[in-house]
Amino acid sequence: KRANCRRLRPIGGRYGKHKLYNGKSYEGLVAGILGSFAGACIFLVINLFLQPDNFFAVTLTQHPVLLLMTFLIASVAAFIAELFSSTGFFDDNFLIPSVSALTLSIFIFLFFDAKFTDIFYSVGNLLLPLP
Numbered sequence: 001k002r003a004n005c006r007r008l009r010p011i012g013g014r015y016g017k018h019k020l021y022n023g024k025s026y027e028g029l030v031a032g033i034l035g036s037f038a039g040a041c042i043f044l045v046i047n048l049f050l051q052p053d054n055f056f057a058v059t060l061t062q063h064p065v066l067l068l069m070t071f072l073i074a075s076v077a078a079f080i081a082e083l084f085s086s087t088g089f090f091d092d093n094f095l096i097p098s099v100s101a102l103t104l105s106i107f108i109f110l111f112f113d114a115k116f117t118d119i120f121y122s123v124g125n126l127l128l129p130l131p
Helices: 011-015 026-050 055-062 064-085 092-111
Strands: none
Touching: 026 055, 026 064, 055 064, 064 092
């Protein structure tokens, strides 16, 4: 006999009343954007404590509103891409991270005068142990 447990459903599946063309809901879209934005902010705070002299920490102290707007734009871009993922070739597990990373990179290069090495690390650096 199966245990009687509630199945976890996304916000849009549970509370979504206003559906879009592909079965997704406005409520789920807004929850996804806010969750993505909150995740980026949490990552930024953790990053500030672990590496206070890196590019993002310096940028936050100089341009906090612009950096937070960049996070919000990347979140919106990711979930706009997610709207089209269910009908296209790419799965949303590939499309959402790719679109958000590309959007973040473009905006950081444009608005923050970043170098390629400020944003992307070489594979060799990823394999080095932390100090």
